[in-house]
Amino acid sequence: MSEQNSSGLVGERISITAEGTLLIDNIDCTVARGSLSALVGPNGAGKSTLLRALTAVQAPASGTVRFDGDDLVGMPRRQRARLAAFVEQDATTDSALTVDMVVRLGRLPHQSLWEADSAESAAVVDESLATVEMTTFRGREFQSLSGGEKQRVMLARALAQQPQLLALDEPTNHLDIAAQLSVLELLQHLRTTGVTVLAALHDLSLAASYCDHIIVLSHGRVVAAGATGTVLTEALIAEVYGVRASILQNPVTGKPLIGFSPA
Numbered sequence: 001m002s003e004q005n006s007s008g009l010v011g012e013r014i015s016i017t018a019e020g021t022l023l024i025d026n027i028d029c030t031v032a033r034g035s036l037s038a039l040v041g042p043n044g045a046g047k048s049t050l051l052r053a054l055t056a057v058q059a060p061a062s063g064t065v066r067f068d069g070d071d072l073v074g075m076p077r078r079q080r081a082r083l084a085a086f087v088e089q090d091a092t093t094d095s096a097l098t099v100d101m102v103v104r105l106g107r108l109p110h111q112s113l114w115e116a117d118s119a120e121s122a123a124v125v126d127e128s129l130a131t132v133e134m135t136t137f138r139g140r141e142f143q144s145l146s147g148g149e150k151q152r153v154m155l156a157r158a159l160a161q162q163p164q165l166l167a168l169d170e171p172t173n174h175l176d177i178a179a180q181l182s183v184l185e186l187l188q189h190l191r192t193t194g195v196t197v198l199a200a201l202h203d204l205s206l207a208a209s210y211c212d213h214i215i216v217l218s219h220g221r222v223v224a225a226g227a228t229g230t231v232l233t234e235a236l237i238a239e240v241y242g243v244r245a246s247i248l249q250n251p252v253t254g255k256p257l258i259g260f261s262p263a
């Protein structure tokens with residue numbers, strides 16, 4: 001481990017430019033080890049772009065990204081893949097792959113290319129598919145799946161990676177209500193096992209109910225970050241999203257339930 005051994009994910013002075021436009025503007029952000037954090041903000045705020053930088057899928061033009069003090073951007077790709085997994089928004093894959101093959105790709109960082117799947121790897125793949133309730137789909141071609149089924153398979157692939165850092169870009173996209181809740185429950189469970197989880201979410205009620213920390217982005221900048229209950233106020237939602245928000249309480253769970261109306 002390097003000298004800078006802050007626990008968890010730490011991005012400092014991250015900037016990203018594309019085609020002459022500054023998409024991420026000198027962002028500092030921290031996701032504590034073993035926390036479940038939400039990344040929220042309006043369309044185009046820069047959530048996907050920031051997640052790609054924080055998982056080193058796309059190296060930032062400037063700034064640093066460290067996990068438990070280690071430089072994520074500079075480390076060899078294979079080492080990084082054992083540490084960090086990223087579930088991209090609407091991810092696709094080669095058309096010929098079956099569900100089983102896609103999930104087994106998650107094991108590649110843990111074994112050599114020419115090595116046959118070990119019993120341990122096979123067990124991890126089985127468990128990952130079972131966790132997202134996709135075991136019966138394992139022989140199907142990935143491309144033939146519905147949007148929600150693809151989303152679950154991509155989550156299973158990330159689980160098969162057994163990462164210490166899991167970043168997800170709108171993981172509830174395409175999912176029905178029950179599946180949305182089960183994904184958030186799963187993420188909450190993962191954090192209790194020590195995994196650091198950061199998820200871009202549009203549903204502020206889900207973010208407020210399940211995530212202990214929140215990072216709010218707007219126009220490529222962090223406008224607020226911290227404990228969800230403190231940060232996510234009606235005033236902040238009005239300022240960032242331009243709508244009226246009413247933070248209520250779910251009568252069954254006691255968790256926040258956020259209603260919206262035009263400003």
Ligand SMILES: Nc1ncnc2c1ncn2[C@@H]1O[C@H](COP(=O)(O)OP(=O)(O)OP(=O)(O)O)[C@@H](O)[C@H]1O
Pocket residue numbers: 018019021023041042043044045046047048049050
């Ligand atoms: N290659 C590019 N060239 C120019 N602009 C880009 C490029 N890639 C992304 N952008 C712009 O950067 C901004 C941030 O995009 P990003 O996908 O990170 O936003 P987001 O917060 O994830 O949005 P959404 O909620 O709609 O998914 C958008 O305005 C987008 O159009």
